[in-house]
Amino acid sequence: MTTAWHGGRRAATSTWGRRTRIAAAIVAVSLVGVVLGTLLGGRVETDIGPFRAQLALSPSASGGTTVRIPPLGALEFDSHDGPTRLTVQLGALDQRRTEALISDPGNLDRISSLAVRDVSEGAARLILRTIGAALLGSLLLAALVFRNVRRVAWSGVLSLVITGGSLGLAGLTLHPRALEEPRYEGLLVNAPAIVGDARSIATNYGKYADQLQRLVGNVSKLYTTLSALPVYEPSPGTTRVLHISDLHLNPSAWQVIRTVVEQFNIDVVIDTGDITDWGSEPEASFVNSIGQLKKPYVYIRGNHDSSATAAAVAKQPNATVLDQSLTKVAGLTIAGAGDPRFTPDKETSPAGSGLTTQVADQVITTGERLAATIRSAAPQKVDIALVHDPASAGPLSGTVPLVLSGHVHHREVLRLPQVDGEQPTQLFVEGSTGGAGLRGLEGEKPTPLSMSVLYFDPGQKLQAYDDITVGGTGEAQVSLERHIITNPAAGDPKASVTPTPTRGPTPTPTVSPSNSSAPGAPVPTTTG
Incomplete structure (x- = not known):
């Protein structure tokens, strides 16, 4: 009897031990399946305003939310506790939606509410997808390990409990005020210092975009006044070049550029750089x-x-990228070199506080x-040389008749120091065709959009140019100032530029800077 009792006890203990091991194995397999399923399938893509974004959930002991903004860095929010972490990665910027937001002030007013809706819908889809992925991961792993329908079913139930419990714990421990206290990583560590400017930009940009709707039309109206200019009539063989620079990711600039290209019958567009702000992959769609x-x-x-x-510019079917190279287009031979620096973050750039000797x-x-x-x-004659920073222009004196640059966000016309016997240069x-981007709105007066139309005769000599200025503060302004170059023969020290201002239908035209033909190299700057 005693032997039988002990035998029954050992059998019961063995049964419970086996059941405990099986239960522990099911729990372990369910956990591993949830983790694998979440990592592999717990992500969705969604539109957030003009951005294409990816939302992802991942296991984490500390919880929280990460918003990644390549290449600027990331924002960290202590948004919730619990074993899940939300990662939001902003991707490509959709050009069409961006232009729609900028061109319609009403859309700008709806950005915040639409973004909240987009995030809410994306989060809902993310939760459902994560639950499904975790369930599928657990079922597949359990089927491979156990090959037993009952144990596979238990594993599926446990995966739902684990996933639902984790998401529920995250929801119950939300910290709404954490959104007001982000931690900054990468280049965004400088963000707290410019919060005031950023708010000012958001306030002013709506007014600025509203003005641009009228400004684009005003450029067209202004062009109709050109027929009244008796001092200069472009001949049929004239080549018209539009010089733009420093768009700095301002989509509104494209509207004005397209209008000028059509109305002025432009033959070729020359861009002297800073088309983007950070040179990042998401910005590439801007081009x-x-x-x-x-x-x-x-x-x-x-x-x-x-x-x-x-590289993104080079992929455009009509674009040519120059870097210590030449091209011939519209009868003009053009040489160009890209800026040797890549300094999107001016605070950490060696050029941030002025040109050091090394950078110079x-x-x-x-x-x-x-x-x-x-x-x-040689003997091929180069008509135009392109550099981004005017400080690069000095060594080009005497090699070409004309050098085009940008970078400083304001117009200047200078004659480079001339060596006896060499042609004058x-x-x-150019000013900023993008109004210096969002930076141009940090002050009370937005930076105007600037571009120039250059007129070359059939012999590739510059005969005249129009300075076009679009924009202003509190008013819709457009101005065009025509400059006629007299006695433009190479080597003639009396060659001069005569300005002929043309007023458009808008009040108080912006006056272009006066031209200077006095010798002197451009002052190196670090704007842009």
């Missing part, structure tokens, strides 16, 4: 508007443009290399 111009587009890289930016040497060396490239092309520094 797609180049193809819509349907005109030859010659571009050099600015210090805010990365090699990826240049880089910039000047770029001009020297371009001058050598131009001389090596004029330097045209």
